[in-house]
Amino acid sequence: MPDITPAERQARLRRYQALLAPGTPLREGLERILHGRTGALVVLGNTRKVERVSTGGFGLDVQFTPTALRELAKMDGGIVLSSDFERILAAGVHFVPDGTIPTVETGTRHRTADRIAQQTGIPVVTVSASMSTIALFLDGQRHQIEQSEQILSRANQALATMTRYRERLGEHTRSLSTLEVHDQVSVKDVTKVAQRIEMIRRLESELRAYVAALGVDGRLLQMQLYELTQGVDDLATLLELDYRPEQTDEATFRVGALEQLTSTELLENLVVARTMGFPDDHHLETRISPRGHRQIAHLDRIPSMLGRRVVEHFGSLQALFGAKTSDLMEVDGIGEGRARLVREGLARVAESAYSDRVD
Numbered sequence: 001m002p003d004i005t006p007a008e009r010q011a012r013l014r015r016y017q018a019l020l021a022p023g024t025p026l027r028e029g030l031e032r033i034l035h036g037r038t039g040a041l042v043v044l045g046n047t048r049k050v051e052r053v054s055t056g057g058f059g060l061d062v063q064f065t066p067t068a069l070r071e072l073a074k075m076d077g078g079i080v081l082s083s084d085f086e087r088i089l090a091a092g093v094h095f096v097p098d099g100t101i102p103t104v105e106t107g108t109r110h111r112t113a114d115r116i117a118q119q120t121g122i123p124v125v126t127v128s129a130s131m132s133t134i135a136l137f138l139d140g141q142r143h144q145i146e147q148s149e150q151i152l153s154r155a156n157q158a159l160a161t162m163t164r165y166r167e168r169l170g171e172h173t174r175s176l177s178t179l180e181v182h183d184q185v186s187v188k189d190v191t192k193v194a195q196r197i198e199m200i201r202r203l204e205s206e207l208r209a210y211v212a213a214l215g216v217d218g219r220l221l222q223m224q225l226y227e228l229t230q231g232v233d234d235l236a237t238l239l240e241l242d243y244r245p246e247q248t249d250e251a252t253f254r255v256g257a258l259e260q261l262t263s264t265e266l267l268e269n270l271v272v273a274r275t276m277g278f279p280d281d282h283h284l285e286t287r288i289s290p291r292g293h294r295q296i297a298h299l300d301r302i303p304s305m306l307g308r309r310v311v312e313h314f315g316s317l318q319a320l321f322g323a324k325t326s327d328l329m330e331v332d333g334i335g336e337g338r339a340r341l342v343r344e345g346l347a348r349v350a351e352s353a354y355s356d357r358v359d
């Protein structure tokens with residue numbers, strides 16, 4: 001395969017995993033072959049390069065159906081599908097890829113599949129008669145196509161971890177809110193929230209891969225994932241708006257920058273602080289004050305544009321806490337009703353902070 005970025009490689013893998021996910025016609029055909037205890041070698045597309053490594057067999061060009069695939073797999077040799085996977089173009093094909101292409105596979109079916117995929121750039125799926133497994137050969141790598149139960153058990157573990165991460169994120173943001181009211185936030189308190197956001201994002205990407213591989217069996221998981229990740233991106237944005245140092249621009253202060261860290265680095269608060277863009281003169285204990293975006297965004301019935309305007313007018317959460325209804329009415333778009341809503345909302349935030357303990 002010509003040079004492709006790791007992200008493109010990942011996207012390509014996801015696309016083929018989705019094609020092979022439970023519930024798709026291709027997966028159904030492969031499952032039938034698996035349960036019939038025969039094997040198969042299926043080339044997922046037809047190009048000049050594929051033709052060049054194909055010999056013998058029967059030209060068919062018939063509609064793809066799971067049953068047809070299962071029946072044709074009984075023949076010796078491999079099967080070629082059209083590039084849109086809608087038609088079976090040939091069966092009983094003997095493939096002769098370049099024998100010098102390195103492969104770690106042992107059986108002839110799997111060695112051939114690996115080499116065809118490497119030589120032509122077209123993915124190949126195998127069903128192993130002896131091992132009862134389905135594998136996808138793509139970009140020089142073998143990917144096991146697992147049964148839903150196996151994927152689900154790992155996905156459920158990841159989901160349980162995600163639930164714990166989400167709880168911890170909730171604890172850290174509540175504690176941040178309390179500290180904000182007392183104007184006692186330090187760099188460390190913000191990095192702790194950012195670190196949890198990044199951990200959730202990492203796990204989310206793992207769980208998305210499970211959802212893709214599970215196909216129809218992944219619907220419940222998808223809904224649970226949606227619930228658990230809701231609001232996380234907004235939180236990251238609000239954190240950036242609240243704590244971006246004066247002299248720093250938007251591109252240099254980003255929670256998203258944490259994606260470049262290794263999992264060990266992500267646990268180091270100081271590394272997190274530097275990576276997300278706190279300047280060198282900020283230490284973990286350096287006091288910082290929020291502008292108030294996050295607190296205003298959580299107030300009911302205040303549209304976000306208006307909320308931003310209020311924050312920009314006052315400049316800091318502390319100034320907002322000190323604002324009277326008449327001060328708030330100086331902001332364009334804020335009448336007496338909304339000014340009261342903001343006042344009462346902020347008073348509730350302050351009250352709940354005084355009833356919470358800060359740890």
Ligand SMILES: Nc1ncnc2c1ncn2[C@@H]1O[C@H](COP(=O)(O)OP(=O)(O)OP(=O)(O)O)[C@@H](O)[C@H]1O
Nearest residue numbers: 039076077078094095107108109110112128129130
């Ligand atoms: N070059 C090839 N072209 C097409 N089909 C092939 C080729 N080589 C092997 N096969 C298919 O694979 C079948 C079994 O091969 P073999 O058992 O050696 O491979 P394997 O990789 O160990 O597969 P399995 O795990 O299914 O036993 C052959 O009967 C044939 O249908």
